[in-house]
Amino acid sequence: MTDLIFTVLFIEAFLLPALIGGGIALGMGIIIMIAARVFFVPVDEKMKKLVNILPGINCGACGYSGCEEYANALRNGETDDAGKCPVGGAATASELAEFLGLEIPDFTPQAAHVFCHGTLQHTSKRFDYSGTVSCAAAHGLFSGPNSCTYGCLGFGDCAQACPYDAIYMADGIAHVDSLKCTACGLCVKTCPKLLIEIIPKHLNTYTVKCKNKWPGAQTRKNCSIGCIGCRMCYKTCRFDAISMDGPLAVIDQEKCTRCGECLDVCPTGTIHNGLMLAPDAENHPRSSGLHLWVDPKIRRKQAETQKNAAKHDE
Amino acid sequence: MKEFLIILFSAILVNNFVLTRFLGLCPFLGVSKNVKTAMGMSYAVIFVMILSTVITWPIFNYILYPQDLAYMQTVIFILVIASLVQITEMFLKKLIPPLYSSLGIFLPLITTNCAILGLTILNIDEGYSFIESIVHAIGAGVGFMLALFLFSGIRAKLDYADVPRMMKGLPIALVSASLIAIAFYGFKDLIEQLFG
Numbered sequence: 001m002t003d004l005i006f007t008v009l010f011i012e013a014f015l016l017p018a019l020i021g022g023g024i025a026l027g028m029g030i031i032i033m034i035a036a037r038v039f040f041v042p043v044d045e046k047m048k049k050l051v052n053i054l055p056g057i058n059c060g061a062c063g064y065s066g067c068e069e070y071a072n073a074l075r076n077g078e079t080d081d082a083g084k085c086p087v088g089g090a091a092t093a094s095e096l097a098e099f100l101g102l103e104i105p106d107f108t109p110q111a112a113h114v115f116c117h118g119t120l121q122h123t124s125k126r127f128d129y130s131g132t133v134s135c136a137a138a139h140g141l142f143s144g145p146n147s148c149t150y151g152c153l154g155f156g157d158c159a160q161a162c163p164y165d166a167i168y169m170a171d172g173i174a175h176v177d178s179l180k181c182t183a184c185g186l187c188v189k190t191c192p193k194l195l196i197e198i199i200p201k202h203l204n205t206y207t208v209k210c211k212n213k214w215p216g217a218q219t220r221k222n223c224s225i226g227c228i229g230c231r232m233c234y235k236t237c238r239f240d241a242i243s244m245d246g247p248l249a250v251i252d253q254e255k256c257t258r259c260g261e262c263l264d265v266c267p268t269g270t271i272h273n274g275l276m277l278a279p280d281a282e283n284h285p286r287s288s289g290l291h292l293w294v295d296p297k298i299r300r301k302q303a304e305t306q307k308n309a310a311k312h313d314e
Numbered sequence: 315m316k317e318f319l320i321i322l323f324s325a326i327l328v329n330n331f332v333l334t335r336f337l338g339l340c341p342f343l344g345v346s347k348n349v350k351t352a353m354g355m356s357y358a359v360i361f362v363m364i365l366s367t368v369i370t371w372p373i374f375n376y377i378l379y380p381q382d383l384a385y386m387q388t389v390i391f392i393l394v395i396a397s398l399v400q401i402t403e404m405f406l407k408k409l410i411p412p413l414y415s416s417l418g419i420f421l422p423l424i425t426t427n428c429a430i431l432g433l434t435i436l437n438i439d440e441g442y443s444f445i446e447s448i449v450h451a452i453g454a455g456v457g458f459m460l461a462l463f464l465f466s467g468i469r470a471k472l473d474y475a476d477v478p479r480m481m482k483g484l485p486i487a488l489v490s491a492s493l494i495a496i497a498f499y500g501f502k503d504l505i506e507q508l509f510g
Contacts, residue, residue: 016381016383017381017383021386021389021393024373024390024394025393028393028394028397029397031397032400032401032404035404039405039407039408132474132475132476134474137474140474
């Protein structure tokens with residue numbers, strides 16, 4: 001009798017719950033197994049290899065939302081341009097082209113460039129800023145403490161965004177170490193002043209390192225190295241490479257022949273030759289170029305003494 | 315109809331899952347760094363909440379309760395919800411890839427979240443009917459979305475605030491979360507005022 005009660009209890013208390021629980025688990029397991037078969041998505045080997053070739057930082061500089069998207073577009077034939085990844089550079093471009101059997105694109109290396117050199121020596125502060133150390137925050141407070149409201153704030157939002165440690169802060173503005181820069185464009189998106197642009201990586205690049213849209217007099221008052229819109233370079237350029245965007249000269253990098261004539265005529269020294277290098281590079285910070293920038297006053301003096309010397313010789 | 319509205323609004327505002335019941339705090343603090351991911355997570359939560367209610371309510375009422383096995387609900391519910399989300403993930407990956415890529419990362423995160431399990435158990439405890447349970451699930455999901463949306467907006471602002479060093483990061487996030495919870499306490503009498 002006790003045996004019977006015990007057996008019934010055993011079935012009621014242990015066996016039934018175990019069976020039901022186990023049954024549901026088994027059912028779910030079988031359904032998952034079937035689902036895995038029915039909804040099986042084959043992993044594409046070609047896709048895997050393409051993703052492996054790409055650098056995988058998902059910066060979006062290629063115009064797709066990430067490396068995988070670009071690989072997908074290449075695989076599906078939506079694009080046949082293998083040179084869209086500036087981060088991987090020429091090596092990645094040729095590897096991709098080789099793998100897909102495409103033409104090897106002529107790849108121009110590019111680098112980010114900060115279009116401002118209003119360092120602490122050239123600008124002043126309108127007020128003392130003691131808030132959060134962030135360009136975005138400082139920009140929100142009366143466009144930041146700098147006398148030039150178009151200029152670099154120097155709090156280093158771009159340096160923080162850079163995954164390659166290529167941006168460093170010196171003299172109150174940001175500098176890009178163009179050797180480390182891969183032109184991924186993450187810094188371009190973070191700058192609240194929109195000062196950073198991606199330009200061809202050429203050690204003899206000429207740029208108007210200024211973005212201010214003030215009239216000349218106001219620029220002069222606030223920054224001693226800003227573009228005053230005098231149009232001297234615009235008139236000098238023989239290749240139509242310089243255009244005026246209001247009171248600001250802009251050099252078209254594609255048309256520029258790097259002759260350097262504009263640099264000589266610029267009265268404020270806003271035009272800059274060469275890309276920036278690391279702080280430990282020679283003649284830091286504005287020295288990478290072939291054509292070194294000299295203060296216009298000194299340059300004029302040098303020219304005069306040379307002329308005088310020539311006259312003297314006669 | 316009135317009962318449904320009461321259930322819906324009390325789940326969204328009065329008994330908000332995150333701010334009043336303190337369920338699902340992990341995603342509330344974890345994925346609220348920006349509004350975009352917070353919304354993605356919220357859609358996934360609403361989806362899984364409705365799905366798990368649809369499945370667990372019949373299982374409890376037609377299998378567990380008649381067999382006197384109500385005490386097994388926690389184990390069975392977790393098992394069912396986890397495998398269900400797994401199947402849904404496969405389904406989405408195969409048939410609706412865009413939806414998979416937007417919800418995909420969040421789905422596995424919430425399979426065994428306490429908000430989901432809490433919802434299914436609350437449905438049983440409150441004695442809701444099947445339709446009422448689904449309304450409750452929608453309300454709970456929308457409430458979660460509301461809390462996450464508000465909080466992620468506040469956290470985006472907090473990034474630019476001058477916070478004392480000792481309060482930076484999680485401490486200030488928790489303080490602001492508690493302040494939102496106090497604000498939601500103000501909804502306490504809402505239902506009685508509206509429908510009472």
